Amino acid sequence: MSPAIVLLAIIALAYLATHVAFDWLARRFHLVSGVEYLILGILLGPSASNVLSAADLQSFSPLITLSVAWFGAAVGTRLVIRNLVAIPALHYRLAFGEALVTLLIVVLAELLAIQLLFDLPVQVAFVPALALGAIAVSSTTLGIDVVMKSFKRDAPILRLIEVGALVDALVAILAIGVLLCIDRPSSFSGARSFTPTEWVAITLGIGVVGGALFHLFVGTERHSDRLFVALAGTLILASGAAAYLELSPLMTAMIVGAMLINTSQSHAEIESVISQGERPFYFVMLIFAGASWSPTAASWLPVALFLPARALGKVGGARLSARLAGVLPLVGRGWGWALFGQGGLALALALDYRRHHSASFPNLVFTAAALSVLLTDVLSARFARAVVAPVLDAVHPDQLAQAVEQEVP
Amino acid sequence: MRRAIILVLMLLGMQIVLPLGDRGADQSALLTFGFLILAAYTVGEVAALVGLPQIVGYLLAGVLFGPEILNVVNRSAIVSLAPINKIAVGLIAFLAGAELRWSEVRERGIKITKIMSTELSLTFVALISLLWILHNQVPFLAGRATSQVVPLAMLFSAMAIVHSPAVTMAMLSETGAQGPVARTTLGVVLFSDVFVVLLFALVMALCRTLVPPSAIVEEPSFYAVAWEIIGALVVGALFGALIGVSLRFVEKEIFIFSIVVAFIGNELARVTHVESLLSLLVAGFVVQNMPGRGESLRHAMERSAAPVFVVFFALAGSQIDLLEVLRYWTLVVPIVLVRMAGLAFGTRLGARWARAEPLVGKYGWLGLVSQAGVAIGLATVVVEVYPEHGTSMRSLFLAVLAVNQIIGPVLFSRALLNSGEMAHSAGTDMAAVRD
Numbered sequence: 001m002s003p004a005i006v007l008l009a010i011i012a013l014a015y016l017a018t019h020v021a022f023d024w025l026a027r028r029f030h031l032v033s034g035v036e037y038l039i040l041g042i043l044l045g046p047s048a049s050n051v052l053s054a055a056d057l058q059s060f061s062p063l064i065t066l067s068v069a070w071f072g073a074a075v076g077t078r079l080v081i082r083n084l085v086a087i088p089a090l091h092y093r094l095a096f097g098e099a100l101v102t103l104l105i106v107v108l109a110e111l112l113a114i115q116l117l118f119d120l121p122v123q124v125a126f127v128p129a130l131a132l133g134a135i136a137v138s139s140t141t142l143g144i145d146v147v148m149k150s151f152k153r154d155a156p157i158l159r160l161i162e163v164g165a166l167v168d169a170l171v172a173i174l175a176i177g178v179l180l181c182i183d184r185p186s187s188f189s190g191a192r193s194f195t196p197t198e199w200v201a202i203t204l205g206i207g208v209v210g211g212a213l214f215h216l217f218v219g220t221e222r223h224s225d226r227l228f229v230a231l232a233g234t235l236i237l238a239s240g241a242a243a244y245l246e247l248s249p250l251m252t253a254m255i256v257g258a259m260l261i262n263t264s265q266s267h268a269e270i271e272s273v274i275s276q277g278e279r280p281f282y283f284v285m286l287i288f289a290g291a292s293w294s295p296t297a298a299s300w301l302p303v304a305l306f307l308p309a310r311a312l313g314k315v316g317g318a319r320l321s322a323r324l325a326g327v328l329p330l331v332g333r334g335w336g337w338a339l340f341g342q343g344g345l346a347l348a349l350a351l352d353y354r355r356h357h358s359a360s361f362p363n364l365v366f367t368a369a370a371l372s373v374l375l376t377d378v379l380s381a382r383f384a385r386a387v388v389a390p391v392l393d394a395v396h397p398d399q400l401a402q403a404v405e406q407e408v409p
Numbered sequence: 410m411r412r413a414i415i416l417v418l419m420l421l422g423m424q425i426v427l428p429l430g431d432r433g434a435d436q437s438a439l440l441t442f443g444f445l446i447l448a449a450y451t452v453g454e455v456a457a458l459v460g461l462p463q464i465v466g467y468l469l470a471g472v473l474f475g476p477e478i479l480n481v482v483n484r485s486a487i488v489s490l491a492p493i494n495k496i497a498v499g500l501i502a503f504l505a506g507a508e509l510r511w512s513e514v515r516e517r518g519i520k521i522t523k524i525m526s527t528e529l530s531l532t533f534v535a536l537i538s539l540l541w542i543l544h545n546q547v548p549f550l551a552g553r554a555t556s557q558v559v560p561l562a563m564l565f566s567a568m569a570i571v572h573s574p575a576v577t578m579a580m581l582s583e584t585g586a587q588g589p590v591a592r593t594t595l596g597v598v599l600f601s602d603v604f605v606v607l608l609f610a611l612v613m614a615l616c617r618t619l620v621p622p623s624a625i626v627e628e629p630s631f632y633a634v635a636w637e638i639i640g641a642l643v644v645g646a647l648f649g650a651l652i653g654v655s656l657r658f659v660e661k662e663i664f665i666f667s668i669v670v671a672f673i674g675n676e677l678a679r680v681t682h683v684e685s686l687l688s689l690l691v692a693g694f695v696v697q698n699m700p701g702r703g704e705s706l707r708h709a710m711e712r713s714a715a716p717v718f719v720v721f722f723a724l725a726g727s728q729i730d731l732l733e734v735l736r737y738w739t740l741v742v743p744i745v746l747v748r749m750a751g752l753a754f755g756t757r758l759g760a761r762w763a764r765a766e767p768l769v770g771k772y773g774w775l776g777l778v779s780q781a782g783v784a785i786g787l788a789t790v791v792v793e794v795y796p797e798h799g800t801s802m803r804s805l806f807l808a809v810l811a812v813n814q815i816i817g818p819v820l821f822s823r824a825l826l827n828s829g830e831m832a833h834s835a836g837t838d839m840a841a842v843r844d
Contacts, residue, residue, distance in 0.1 A: 051676065056492070059489065059491065059492045060492050061438070061439075062438045062439040062442055062489065062490065062493065063492075063493065065439050066439065202429075209422065213415070213418070213419070213422075213447075216411065216414070216415055216418070217415055217447060217450075217451070226715075228715065228716060229446065229450050229715055229716050229719060230447070230450070232446065232716055233443055233446035233447035233450065234443070234447070235443075236439060236442055236443030236446060237419075237440065237443025237444055237446075237447060238443070239439065239443075240437075240438075240439030240440030240441070240442060240443045240444075241422075241426050241440050241443075243439050243440070244426065244427075244430040244437050244439070244440045245426065245429055245430045246430065280668070284668070
């Protein structure tokens with residue numbers, strides 16, 4: 001039998017075995033599966049079997065960018081203004097506090113590590129450090145979803161964690177989007193080079209024009225097939241334009257998603273189409289992320305530092321913001337652990353950064369993100385449960401609600 | 410009007426964005442891909458407005474925005490998008506195979522075989538005769554002895570009788586047609602894929618004996634070509650069985666599973682040196698007819714069919730070489746007409762022999778005009794074996810194929826409409842588009 005066929009058979013079996021194993025784990029221990037696709041990607045990629053060679057990965061780069069963009073669009077559809085304004089300010093204070101402290105701690109820790117290890121000037125080391133900071137901020141919602149299903153109630157602590165995850169996504173995407181505008185290669189054939197601020201405006205502009213194009217294209221159409229083609233086409237076009245200009249497709253797609261969900265009459269259908277595609281594209285992204293992963297031995301210190309720094313930022317930042325808001329007894333000292341599960345957005349951010357031509361230490365950034373996903377994703381539901389259960393047992397559900405009401409003038 | 414505005418705005422947008430970035434092909438691939446989807450879909454809707462099938466619109470958009478005319482989708486972008494096209498072909502082939510039920514094969518298999526054998530034989534003979542008559546005008550036949558003209562004409566004709574499963578599938582998907590004409594056409598197209606490649610292998614072996622290649626090329630033995638077909642049946646069946654078993658473990662991720670199936674199927678065909686389209690077609694057939702969850706896989710693939718068809722046909726259109734059509738138009742027109750006549754008489758005769766429904770004899774041939782897919786692969790084999798005159802043979806063939814690619818869906822649409830098999834009439838479709 002040809003070695004290639006044997007290889008394909010081994011990969012198929014390995015995938016099935018991992019899938020069954022993770023499926024069992026998910027049911028038995030409330031662990032969230034999906035990591036098996038990352039492992040499948042590693043098995044298929046140049047580091048293992050080379051079924052997906054480096055050239056193949058290069059040729060599939062449009063698909064990878066699209067899956068990253070779809071992730072951004074999915075985050076954008078969660079930014080429904082009428083829902084956002086109904087969320088109490090306390091939730092935002094806690095969530096932004098946790099996100100910004102995490103960003104700060106990880107950026108400082110990684111800046112120090114990269115500078116020490118590679119003897120680089122601050123402005124050079126700052127770029128990968130900020131990318132790692134943005135990745136560290138992101139957290140998964142999958143664990144929270146599992147816990148919400150098991151508790152079957154909309155407790156204020158669950159709502160807070162949900163808002164926390166959304167704010168994390170928003171901060172992370174904006175951070176990476178702005179970073180790519182700042183660190184954009186200056187060589188371009190136009191009359192003059194644009195400033196980073198202008199590139200940020202262009203990123204936003206592409207998102208807004210993409211949203212407008214969708215409206216023009218779809219008109220009053222509500223058929224799901226046509227909506228899918230229009231939506232996919234718009235997202236591909238907008239994220240393709242961003243990728244072509246070396247900007248962030250993730251941020252552009254998030255703006256497209258937010259614009260559509262807030263302005264279209266077919267917002268329910270749009271949300272449905274995007275959410276239908278979210279899981280498949282997530283797995284596509286995981287497979288290609290795994291396949292394109294090439295860990296480098298020379299940079300293990302920043303990678304090893306990433307998880308502890310992130311844990312410190314998440315837990316410390318959450319605790320600090322809760323203490324400052326005076327609600328620490330109500331939300332618990334370790335509520336930040338509920339946001340410790342990393343999630344696919346981290347890989348999307350890492351891929352977005354690595355796609356960038358002038359990105360420094362792309363493998364280091366990607367390795368940190370991939371390891372963090374591998375180590376924290378499956379346990380995200382456990383983390384969320386560990387935070388939520390004691391709070392629900394010790395604190396009457398109305399207490400946090402009352403604290404929230406006191407915040408409202 | 411709204412659609413014209415969209416196209417103009419998109420073109421303007423592309424003109425603004427393109428100068429701002431790096432003009433590398435990889436960087437612009439996704440941008441042009443997005444443009445192509447929206448532009449093709451818009452032209453497809455315009456085509457529906459004037460009563461043409463939407464896939465003709467997709468093809469025309471490919472031609473219009475492709476490298477030959479506006480060059481928004483340039484050649485390097487087409488190369489960059491080849492993997493996506495490959496997955497699209499894989500999905501279409503799998504879906505085509507999954508359309509066939511074993512009960513239907515048992516019920517209609519004999520009829521389909523009779524119709525297929527007569528239409529292919531008559532068209533094959535008609536085309537050889539035409540090329541023999543015109544051989545002094547045909548670049549790869551001019552000035553050759555009869556002993557060489559006949560085998561080379563046979564080689565060209567063996568390619569030219571190929572049909573297009575992709576167009577047939579797309580048209581059935583677009584129109585929702587169900588009935589004897591639709592089902593028989595699909596059966597003939599799928600069955601003929603196997604038969605034509607076998608015939609091509611035989612003719613190529615004969616040709617190599619009578620017209621020895623001038624260049625030293627690797628011997629493509631008869632066994633190797635036969636393995637491409639027989640092997641495709643075996644590999645496809647095994648792959649289908651494996652998918653059928655694997656489906657037990659796949660619950661929510663059926664859509665991504667279908668993409669993985671298309672990718673692994675293509676890869677498997679490549680490493681085992683079998684015809685990928687055929688092997689995926691067989692795999693689809695096996696999965697669909699195995700007890701289990703084949704139906705849910707087919708539904709998952711059908712849900713993705715609309716964008717897949719847009720991508721596939723728009724890319725196919727962008728590769729149509731209009732200059733070749735113009736260059737060879739004096740040969741293209743008679744070849745297309747004679748091929749159509751062969752198909753018409755052959756189908757009518759075959760339907761009568763098979764005692765098929767009268768509508769099949771009357772309209773069935775109109776669904777067989779389209780060409781794509783396998784045919785291009787066969788033309789490439791000819792160029793590899795005969796680098797000198799193979800190139801002109803391929804150019805002429807691709808010119809014929811371009812014309813058939815455009816008129817084929819229009820004719821099939823007419824056939825389905827006239828036979829009353831469309832799930833919804835063209836009028837309804839147009840009204841939906843107008844709304």
